[in-house]
Amino acid sequence: MELFPTSLRLVLERMPAFARESLEEIRLRENRPLEISYGSRYAFVREDGTLTEQHKEAFVPGRELSRAMLERVTNHSIYAAEEELRRGYITVSGGHRIGLAGRTVLDKGLVSHLRDIAGFNVRIARARIGFGAQVLPGLLDFKARTIRHTLIVSPPQQGKTTLIRDLARCLSSGEWNHPAAQDWDSRKVGVVDERSEIAASERGVPTFDLGPRCDVLDACPKAEGITMMLRSLSPEIIVVDEIGRPEDADAINEAIHAGVRVLATAHAKDIADVFSRPVLAKLAADGVFGAYVFLSRSGKKVEHRIVTAEEAMQESSRRYSRTIGATPRDAPWESNYANVKSPSSSSVEVTVKSRPMPVIRSPDARGASGDDDA
Structure with missing residues (x-):
């Protein structure tokens, strides 16, 4: 709460306890209503802290409040946070990530930095100890006494980072959660934490519990971090969040x-x-991942489904008709999984429209030409 200017903090502190305890996002938009999300719901916040669905009744932050917010999240040094501003977010103590919206400034077609920042999305980071306990047994490679190469998949805000954080802790602590793995040793885990969300490191020291045998490269790009890990930290398992670029795939193959x-x-x-997605498709087609974990969420309940590489390839070759795009989190559970017989079903029948594999092309590193300021 100390991140927020006094007038805004007083509003947030008056919110109902049920909203504060399950708070996930606080959205501050200049001259627009203050919004929060909690569980699978969203609401606007009145000046007295009560919640409403009517945006016209909500507290409206002005220009001065937005300026004060930017000063606080950059620790009164916008120039020191220039690299984070270029990427569109700032990660603060505790692993909370603040997304930024404003006017982008371009340099040779690439984003140089943001200015006239008028929107903030504060995402609340929380550790869920034990979250990975029911998932990890399905990822084990019993012959090698470790995990299979695994990709955790979901739309945004479904629990991927929370899950990967607790899986890293389990692997580093030797909490395999399977009777056949009781005598297995723990593993050396290397976390490449590009957005400082997995470990929430402060001065290089993780503030989240990642277990006793975990090393973290904080604020390091994934591809470079994986290479650095391999050269100097001898990890047995490397953990990375939100892959998708060609250089990420190259580094993963190297690992x-x-x-x-x-x-x-x-x-x-x-x-x-x-x-x-071309990069993920190439990794999947090459059989890089031995297991996929698909997450879906309704309120506080998170469902997971584990698919082997073989099952994934079979599913990708079937045909079905679907609506492109993710289902909103507040949609009925059945609309997320139309073919599931019941929420407790351990096997989910999913088919995928057959299509040619996309061609992988390397993007132009310089980008398209354009105005320096757009």
Whole structure:
């Protein structure tokens, strides 16, 4: 709460306890209503802290409040946060990520930085100890006494980072949660934490519990971080969040051919989305991942489904008709999984429209030409 200017903090502190305890996002938009999300719901916040669905009744932050917010989240040094501003977010103490909206400034067609920042999305980071306990047994490679190369998949805000954080803790602590793995040793885990969300490191020291045998490269790009890990930290398992660039795929291939297991996440809804993204499609087609974990969420309840590489390839070759795009989190559960017999079903029948594999092309590093300021 100390991140927020006094007038805004007083509003947030008056919110009902049920909203504060399950708070996920606080959206501050200049001259527009203050919004929060909690569970699978959203609401606008009145000046007295009560919640409403009517945006015209909500507290409206002005220009001065937005300026004060920017000063606080950059620790009164916008220039020191220039690299984070270029990427569109700032990660603060505790692993909370603040997304920024404003006017982008371009340099040779690439985003140089943001200015006239008028929107903030504060995403609340929380550790869920034990979250990975029911998932990890389905990822084990019993012959090698470790995990299979695994990709965790879901749309945004479904729990990928929370899950990967607790899986890293389990692997580093030797909490395999399977009777056949009781005598297995723990593993050396290397976390490449590009957005400082997995470990929430402060001065290089994780503030979230990642177990006793975990090393973290904080604020390091994924591809470079994986290479650095391989060269100097001898990890047995590398953990990365939100892969999707060609250089990420190259680094992952380098890791698996060095005998290191990979645990990664990516934005997608299902197998069809995985095979629709060129980088993920290439990794999947090459059989890089031995298991996929698909997450869906309704309120506080998170469902998971584990699919083997073989099952993923079979699903990708079937045909079905679907609506492109993720289902909103507040939609009825059945609309998310139309073919599931019941929420407790352990097997989910999913088919994917057959299509040619996309061609992988390397993007132009310089980008398109354009105005310096757009």
